[in-house]
Amino acid sequence: DVQLLESGGGLVQPGGSLTLSCAASGFNFSSYAMSWVRQAPGKGLEWVSSISGSAIYTYYADSVKGRFTISRDNSKNTLSVQMNSLRGEDTAVYYCAKNPNRGVQLWSPFDYWGQGILVTVSS
Amino acid sequence: QSVLTQPPSVSGAPGQRVTISCTGSSSNIGAGYDVYWYQHLPGTAPKLLISRNSNRPSGVPDRFSGSKSGTSASLAITGLQAEDEAAYHCQSYDSILSAVVFGGGTKLTVL
Numbered sequence: 619d620v621q622l623l624e625s626g627g628g629l630v631q632p633g634g635s636l637t638l639s640c641a642a643s644g645f646n647f648s649s650y651a652m653s654w655v656r657q658a659p660g661k662g663l664e665w666v667s668s669i670s671g672s673a674i675y676t677y678y679a680d681s682v683k684g685r686f687t688i689s690r691d692n693s694k695n696t697l698s699v700q701m702n703s704l705r706g707e708d709t710a711v712y713y714c715a716k717n718p719n720r721g722v723q724l725w726s727p728f729d730y731w732g733q734g735i736l737v738t739v740s741s
Numbered sequence: 742q743s744v745l746t747q748p749p750s751v752s753g754a755p756g757q758r759v760t761i762s763c764t765g766s767s768s769n770i771g772a773g774y775d776v777y778w779y780q781h782l783p784g785t786a787p788k789l790l791i792s793r794n795s796n797r798p799s800g801v802p803d804r805f806s807g808s809k810s811g812t813s814a815s816l817a818i819t820g821l822q823a824e825d826e827a828a829y830h831c832q833s834y835d836s837i838l839s840a841v842v843f844g845g846g847t848k849l850t851v852l
Contacts, residue, residue: 622786653841662743663779663787663830665841679840713787724841725834727777729798731786 620644622714622732629738634704640697640714640732648672648692651717653728654699656710656737666712667699671720682708704739711736744769745831747844753821754852761847763814763831769842771812774834778807778816781828781846790829791816818849826851 626638638654654666667688668677676688687700697714712735715728746764753759763776770776778791789798791807794814806817814833818825831844 655841662747662845663832663843665843668841680838724839725774727775727789727792727832728779728787729789729792731779731788733784733786 620716620730622716622730624712624714624732624735627712627735627737629740630704631741632705632739634739635700635702636704636737637701638699638712638714638735638737642695642697642714642716645716647690647695649720651719651722652690652697653715653717654688654697655713655715655728655731656708657713657734658707658710661710663713664710665724668717668722668724669697670722675722677722677724701737704737706739709737709739743845744835744838744842745833745844747829747831747847749845750848750850752850752852753818755821755823757821758817758819759821759849760818761816761829761831761849763816763833763844765812765814765833765835765842767812768837769812769833769835770809770814772836774836776807776809776814777832778805778814779830779832780825781830783828787830821851823851825849 653668714732716730775793779787781787794809795807
């Protein structure tokens with residue numbers, strides 16, 4: 619079974635940094651693009667970033683471009699996102715999600731999701 | 742504000758049929774990009790419910806169906822069950838934003 623387990627969340631001050639990780643299992647990790655999607659309190663889902671299976675191609679939402687960096691370690695089946703210059707509006711539950719293709723196709727679905735990890739940006 | 746518009750809430754009695762709309766524009770749903778639907782129970786992982794507008798992944802009951810027309814899409818749930826109480830989200834792609842876009846989510850209450 620596909621399993622995605624996020625870690626690294628918590629409370630961080632505005633302007634601070636945090637790195638989230640996602641441990642993947644149950645599928646050939648390097649063969650699939652992966653993504654981060656978030657949900658702020660009381661709001662809908664928001665796509666954050668995606669990375670190809672090879673890690674060569676990365677894509678970001680305008681709201682996080684220049685502040686967040688997505689990466690993956692295919693030898694450890696791990697997806698990460700480094701979040702810098704955090705703002706209050708980055709407060710959300712962050713989900714790791716699997717894409718059904720090796721390359722990033724932003725018009726494709728997310729076929730498996732993790733349970734999410736809470737990031738709170740507050741002083 | 743979400744790019745795709747969904748009603749914040751819908752409700753129905755057990756056994757009834759409900760529909761949830763997802764309205765977009767000419768740069769996303771109207772441009773021909775597929776719509777996906779997710780079911781999300783609090784504290785759990787969202788689940789892909791409908792793929793490519795109307796296709797059910799393996800294991801999804803046929804009580805769930807999706808459709809798309811013009812700049813909108815709809816999710817229909819027939820024979821409502823208490824376990825269907827959840828949030829439902831639609832997703833597509835926007836060619837102007839060059840980004841994945843979601844609706845604001847719809848909370849389904851089974852009365």
